[in-house]
Amino acid sequence: MDAKIEDILYDENDIAKAARCLKAMSHPLRLKILCLLGKNSISVQDIVEQVGTSQSNISQHLSILREKNILGSKKEANRVYYYIDDERMILLIEMMRDVFCSKH
Structure with a gap:
């Protein structure tokens, strides 16, 4: 059974949000960060250590992901923790x- 276009495009806002999220995720470093986070909440320092680039570089990419409403953050003492803020993104x-x- 073929899907009709009206069955696929329910809401233009949903399509626009999906496009923005996919565009933000398409950068290799941002995708690596998202894969690292998964269902976890991880500090910036730990992300830097595990991803292997500078803190300023990681911070720029985290900022982009936050602007696109993909990530949330919380501050505990002097550390900022990031997490994926949308269950659909985790899926x-x-x-x-x-x-x-x-691995095949």
Whole structure:
């Protein structure tokens, strides 16, 4: 059964949000950060250590992901922790891991 265009495009706002999120995720470093986070909340310092680039570079990419409402953050003492703020994004990351990261 073929899907009709009106069955796919329910809401232009949803389509626009999906496009913005996918564009933000398409950068290799941002995608790496999102895969690292998964369902976890991780401090900036730990992200820097695990991803392997400068803190200023990580901070710029985290800022972009926050602007697109992909990430949330919380401050505890002198550390800022980031997490994926949308369950749908977590599902998407998990699906991408299954498709692209599984060893055959």
